[in-house]
Amino acid sequence: MVKDQDIQKLKGFREFLPGEMIARRKIFDSMRKVAEKFGFREIGTPSLEPMELFMIKSGEELVQQTYSFKDKGGREVTLIPEETPTRARMVKENKDVPKPIKWFSESKFWRYESTQRGRLREFYQFNYDIFGEGSVEADAEIIAVAVEMLKELGLEKAAEIRINDRRILESILSTYGIKQSMVEVLNIIDDKEKMSQKEFLNELVDAGLSKKESKIVNKVTELSGNFEDVMPELEELVPDSDDSIEAYKRLLKLKELLDSYDVLDNCVIDLSIIRGLAYYTGMVFEIFDTEGDLRALCGGGRYDDLIETLGGEKTPAVGFAPGDAVIELLMKRENLWPEEEVETDVYVLNVSESVKRKSLEVAKSLRDQDLRVEVDLSGRNFGNQMGYANRINTKKLVIVGERDLEKGEVTVKDMVSGEEEQVDLKSLEGYFQ
């Protein structure tokens, strides 16, 4: 049996003291508030699922990067690395929910990956999804939610939404003869930001493209900037096929809607945004800090085939999922992280053992008004109670003493100004409102 030794927490896992938790709770509450304003409803999901649920969407390779194991009943199970497959099952099993279905959740996720700055093995993530609606209006609303989240966190200047439509990119590349190695080329584009331009061109040539084609891919994926500037440039590149023109028109409509939502200034077009290849079918986006020195804050996009792949009816879907790790890095860099400070509204100090009972009654009456109230539990004297009250950041002290009580009074001391006041016990309940 192990004893007396230090058992540390696992690498890539975090524990939070009250101050850290107060800041974190504020962030989470902001993200919740945004969801609610747009009519998203909270759902709750299991943290452990049959492993095969993730095999369908992600394949064996990605499942390697999860916490998967055989449970004591011999079932292969996985600590959820994401929530989409679970949501797909819930959509499928609840056919009578009116569409569009707008769901959000605040969940923990786990991935067995090497830890880096902003990448942990256990992390929190909000998931926002709209199911059952394939329109560009739904795309625009998801982006509006993302911008509103940035605004709630004060990050609307420090970060921006980088948007692409994969169908446009693919059709442009096809027109230039890049067809057979499309998947490989998209993968290379997805890694573009990690490479120098020379490396990028070399990778494309290695994938079988001519030097000329590589340069075209480079040029196309360099295309980024605000909608006003980029749309005309893009129009010239869009091939003369029905699909491409439709995708381009949809992007124009998206621009117009984002303007109506008053979020267009927070968005740019960026033809290098791919979001991996797994399952996105149209519009994709990522949120980056404008200085570009952090990983993406989060990403999202449209995935219209996934629910069907997972065994449900064909159901269009669009969503995004901000995690807590990179948001925390960015907010701290921008000095926007909430103060990590615990507070107590009132400490009820008893001057002597004889007034203990009365002090507990006073504490109770204040708690009944939803104030955060502490009392002495340790039999401390006046000075030590005062010291503790100070250390737990008490705003007001209610001092219960025998002589005051004889007059039916207590002393209220403001811990910031130091001012003291005699207050009638009967009017104490109203005093703090």
Added chain:
Amino acid sequence: MVKDQDIQKLKGFREFLPGEMIARRKIFDSMRKVAEKFGFREIGTPSLEPMELFMIKSGEELVQQTYSFKDKGGREVTLIPEETPTRARMVKENKDVPKPIKWFSESKFWRYESTQRGRLREFYQFNYDIFGEGSVEADAEIIAVAVEMLKELGLEKAAEIRINDRRILESILSTYGIKQSMVEVLNIIDDKEKMSQKEFLNELVDAGLSKKESKIVNKVTELSGNFEDVMPELEELVPDSDDSIEAYKRLLKLKELLDSYDVLDNCVIDLSIIRGLAYYTGMVFEIFDTEGDLRALCGGGRYDDLIETLGGEKTPAVGFAPGDAVIELLMKRENLWPEEEVETDVYVLNVSESVKRKSLEVAKSLRDQDLRVEVDLSGRNFGNQMGYANRINTKKLVIVGERDLEKGEVTVKDMVSGEEEQVDLKSLEGYFQ
């Protein structure tokens, strides 16, 4: 690769739709509110820990009832079945936090056990603990928190706190010569509520007690009722040793404090309450529904040796941990479970495509006032928008139409009364406050 098949969630795991989540969130908010009123601070803990962290406290046998496995790095890890060992580590590693330390958390836990009514494999639990304070005042405050929780949930009549002090029970049993088989006897008492009286007596005889001794144990553990009635009976039984008398006096003091906290009526003494043998050192309690047909809602007590056992400094501790499962059963039985109903404050209905932009602007201005607002994402006509608005429980409809807009107005319809009113766009922002 698996396709097109039904992958169900695991047995003993739950998923929650928005209605269920709204009710659940209310319960959790109540439990959070109680913690805050008493000055408890929220902490956050990892869901996965090194397995040996649980071996120390619970031993190999209990670890068998957990989700434990080797991670991809070969580490033996466990999905947390409880939070106390993690908290013990946090107390140990943060020596400068002022004592008493009062922590709460809202966490998920996992146990690999056979599922029953009110016992699941994945469940939520609030943990409330006071560390660094061994006084009876801390015991009383923890019980006061538990009663306040019942009151917040409306369960103060439907459930009660059953309190014991294990030192008193042990000293009484010792006096009657029951010493060598004490652990076994306590185990049998712990299971008493699951047995008939005859079974109980037989088990005690099997454990080596004489028939007479068995009857004494039965009599002592039958002792239960309100403090006023039981304390005199108990006084007669308390052996004449310093330890026993001290424990008895502490119970008297607890009674007095519970009275000051105004929670005495919600508490009874019950000498059969043991709370397992693992680590409790003094006062223990369980919360039961007064009709007695459900499992315990939760339990708690004093555990003054555990932090030291886990490698920290000697640190007294008292706490309790209500889970969500039995509370839900009881609240539903008592018709106290919150309504599982989603609500939308405003649906902004656009009469035609031409006013779409305006309707999005109206929606934005209402969201800026923190209202929960939905708009059409599907290009639906008037009637279908009305139908959707109904299905998502909209309270007010804002109808944006061309003719109204020409006059700078919209129509506001109350979805309950059906009343309609023309409202100037400029005064719409104030209209819903």
